[in-house]
């Protein structure tokens with residue numbers, strides 16, 4: 001049958017990717033989860049290669065898919081005759097729901113001729129009766145319903161979908177309906193599990209090896225376009241709307257058809273799936289851009305396994321009828337990382353950010369930590385990636401602390417809408433000072449207690465290098481920059497916001513040394529202070545927050561010694577050498593206290609030696 005987004009034309013390409021990755025096996029079959037199965041085109045054509053899990057938000061899609069897959073099991077032994085022959089050799093009709101609501105028999109709607117609508121009611125009613133009387137089993141029931149869906153597609157007075165009927169009668173609608181067998185692949189399947197849920201609600205529970213995702217990519221709601229088939233399968237006589245006769249569409253609404261909600265769901269599904277391999281079909285015209293998709297697939301997947309195939313539809317469809325415009329679709333593949341190798345990055349571009357060093361830092365952390373204290377939290381790249389049960393975030397800069405906390409306490413979707421609203425209102429663009437200064441002035445004009453971190457975040461995104469810089473009066477004073485709210489930042493924001501919401505975090509904004517009373521024996525203290533030899537904008541005492549000089553460094557060493565005396569494990573991230581300048585105070589302190597000093601890989605192009613100092617083995 002015709003179906004929006006039907007993948008029948010690209011099955012060959014899907015198979016070829018699976019084959020190339022060595023996943024198309026005849027023995028030791030893998031389990032493939034077709035999470036948005038639609039008409040089951042993909043599952044049906046792969047049924048002899050994989051154990052299958054199929055799912056769709058629409059019930060009729062699940063039944064239709066199931067019917068196609070199980071066809072070889074359907075012998076109709078108990079029924080005792082061939083139902084296709086039976087239906088086609090009588091002319092019985094029934095004035096049921098379809099006749100009354102979807103034909104001019106007793107409505108104004110012209111989905112079917114009265115004769116065909118009566119036949120459809122008769123077929124549906126008879127199939128239900130056989131099921132209730134135990135004459136057909138579950139598979140046979142699905143097979144007959146999928147065949148009924150197939151059959152009505154030849155006589156419906158619609159333009160391909162079933163959202164509305166045509167004003168004038170299409171000649172094919174006057175042909176008498178024939179009860180046809182659903183199109184299927186004549187081969188055996190091994191295992192089939194099926195669900196009728198929102199994929200985002202079941203993703204964690206579904207055990208599978210390969211996840212195939214083919215979500216909607218436009219605002220078009222499948223539930224609206226195919227309401228009639230849902231009613232045909234559910235057979236629940238719903239109350240229907242005036243014009244189209246649609247059942248209530250709310251339960252069928254998909255958030256994948258909404259800008260930004262799709263992004264948030266995609267992140268959730270990728271992070272929660274148990275699958276090792278991910279195959280993803282999407283259109284270049286969809287809500288999510290290729291750069292967003294690539295960033296997110298590389299966050300959860302091994303970057304070296306990432307692939308994006310551009311599949312041209314021109315060889316399958318009538319090129320001329322679309323005015324010669326190239327029409328293509330993406331097919332992405334990635335192998336998922338082990339969960340211990342998945343890292344989240346702060347959406348704040350924080351100076352001195354440890355984002356790139358987190359894997360190295362994690363390697364040197366004790367295996368089990370109950371409370372992780374990130375006492376110079378900053379952008380929170382380190383604390384977010386700790387797997388401690390409880391994390392304490394602290395930063396003396398309360399603007400930064402509020403910013404990081406804003407990702408936890410605000411709904412991510414509403415937050416993004418807010419950003420977009422402000423960007424539009426001030427016409428924010430990269431390197432465009434006009435709107436930028438207006439919004440920055442507005443932010444600075446607010447009393448400190450009224451300053452909204454969401455507004456600050458928007459301003460930051462358009463500032464120079466997206467840095468956070470305040471002057472002595474605590475006014476934000478970063479000039480306009482060359483960056484903007486692009487899809488890579490969006491990806492970081494979404495994945496980070498999800499992670500931060502999942503974690504048990506206490507936020508604080510106090511002088512770090514004042515935390516000492518709260519640090520218990522089971523805590524682990526991570527310290528990533530400003531560095532004396534470097535020049536982060538927060539390093540300069542004139543900028544509204546404390547600077548970082550020799551005295552501060554000494555105080556920090558004393559604080560670390562105090563932790564050590566209390567048998568509290570700590571890790572200090574520091575710079576031992578910067579542009580040829582060696583921090584000899586640091587070296588002396590580490591040697592005399594007998595701490596371990598670990599050199600970590602320096603960032604290419606940056607002439608500084610980053611080290612970790614630990615007071616444990």
Ligand SMILES: C[S@@+](CC[C@H](N)C(=O)[O-])C[C@H]1O[C@@H](n2cnc3c(N)ncnc32)[C@H](O)[C@@H]1O
Pocket residue numbers: 003004005006007008035036037038039040041042055056057058061197198199200214215216222223253254255256
């Ligand atoms: C592009 S179609 C899939 C086409 C399918 N691969 C085929 O070849 O027929 C997208 C499907 O996603 C389903 N859908 C939308 N939101 C969903 C959700 N949250 N969970 C599961 N299915 C959903 C729609 O009902 C629709 O059938």
